[in-house]
Amino acid sequence: MPVEIEGVTLHLAHPDELPVRWVGQEEPLRQLLAAWLMVDPRDTPMNPRLVGKPGVGKTTLAYAAGQRLGREVYIMQATVDTRPEDLLITPVIEGAGKLRYVASPLVTAMIRGGVVILDEGNRMSEKSWASLAPLLDSRRYAESIVAGIKIKANPDFRFVATLNDDASTFDLPEYIHSRLQPQILIDFPERDEEYQILQENLPFGDEKVLEYVTQFLQQAHSADERYTVRDGINIARFAMKLRSELSYLDDGSALETAILETLGEEAIRYVPRLRK
Ligand SMILES: Nc1ncnc2c1ncn2[C@@H]1O[C@H](COP(=O)(O)OP(=O)(O)OP(=O)(O)O)[C@@H](O)[C@H]1O
Numbered sequence: 001m002p003v004e005i006e007g008v009t010l011h012l013a014h015p016d017e018l019p020v021r022w023v024g025q026e027e028p029l030r031q032l033l034a035a036w037l038m039v040d041p042r043d044t045p046m047n048p049r050l051v052g053k054p055g056v057g058k059t060t061l062a063y064a065a066g067q068r069l070g071r072e073v074y075i076m077q078a079t080v081d082t083r084p085e086d087l088l089i090t091p092v093i094e095g096a097g098k099l100r101y102v103a104s105p106l107v108t109a110m111i112r113g114g115v116v117i118l119d120e121g122n123r124m125s126e127k128s129w130a131s132l133a134p135l136l137d138s139r140r141y142a143e144s145i146v147a148g149i150k151i152k153a154n155p156d157f158r159f160v161a162t163l164n165d166d167a168s169t170f171d172l173p174e175y176i177h178s179r180l181q182p183q184i185l186i187d188f189p190e191r192d193e194e195y196q197i198l199q200e201n202l203p204f205g206d207e208k209v210l211e212y213v214t215q216f217l218q219q220a221h222s223a224d225e226r227y228t229v230r231d232g233i234n235i236a237r238f239a240m241k242l243r244s245e246l247s248y249l250d251d252g253s254a255l256e257t258a259i260l261e262t263l264g265e266e267a268i269r270y271v272p273r274l275r276k
């Protein structure tokens with residue numbers, strides 16, 4: 001559905017649907033919702049950043065929070081190639097000498113009063129972040145150089161960024177960091193929660209397999225390994241497939257193979273002993 005802003009017709013993006021439900025860890029979810037609250041008409045919502053190891057659930061948590069607000073949720077994936085105009089409005093050639101202006105998921109959320117998740121935000125450069133500076137302070141607008149318009153955020157618009165702590169990221173400059181407050185940390189889940197997360201993501205999962213993978217993950221967490229529930233989901237999924245295809249494998253050897261082929265040899269030391 002196109003909208004018109006300052007005489008320019010914009011084509012909007014579609015909201016995202018993630019099929020998964022957030023399980024356990026209410027604390028970071030409530031903190032995120034708190035950051036978005038307005039406690040007074042003179043107050044403004046904050047623009048939090050979610051941090052934590054790859055695969056701990058940052059994107060899932062951000063999505064769940066947006067859903068809990070009952071708003072449309074838009075996921076904007078940041079990459080090294082994300083240019084300032086990709087974040088806002090891109091021109092697309094429509095026919096002879098005609099341009100069509102396409103709004104990014106972020107701008108669509110600004111217009112429709114939705115939630116935007118700027119996912120893996122520190123994969124994009126400072127130059128792209130700079131174009132968001134006015135949006136992320138009390139001004140709450142963005143300027144598209146390409147379309148020549150200024151877009152004001154709907155009062156219901158909410159922003160969250162997820163940041164990764166791995167090697168292929170940029171260090172964000174201070175003026176951006178100071179706008180992405182508060183910082184909400186997602187840590188490894190407790191044992192029971194981890195089991196429930198596996199169950200939520202693999203509802204057809206065999207109880208024994210999920211139990212085994214939970215034990216494996218918990219042992220790896222206590223040794224401060226980087227393995228997360230995403231790895232656990234992959235291990236359980238692959239083990240079940242192996243069992244189904246190679247019927248001579250027992251649960252134990254299917255799981256060991258799955259661990260080995262998902263995470264490599266270093267992971268084998270956390271393999272739990274199977275209780276008969
Ligand atoms: N608390 C949770 N409830 C339900 N599912 C979860 C939870 N935590 C993690 N998951 C599942 O774990 C997987 C990884 O989560 P997600 O993609 O949100 O992690 P991430 O931190 O965004 O990872 P990355 O840093 O690679 O972007 C997903 O399949 C997600 O469904």
Ligand SMILES: [Mg+2]
Nearest residue numbers: 058059119162
């Ligand atoms: Mg993510």
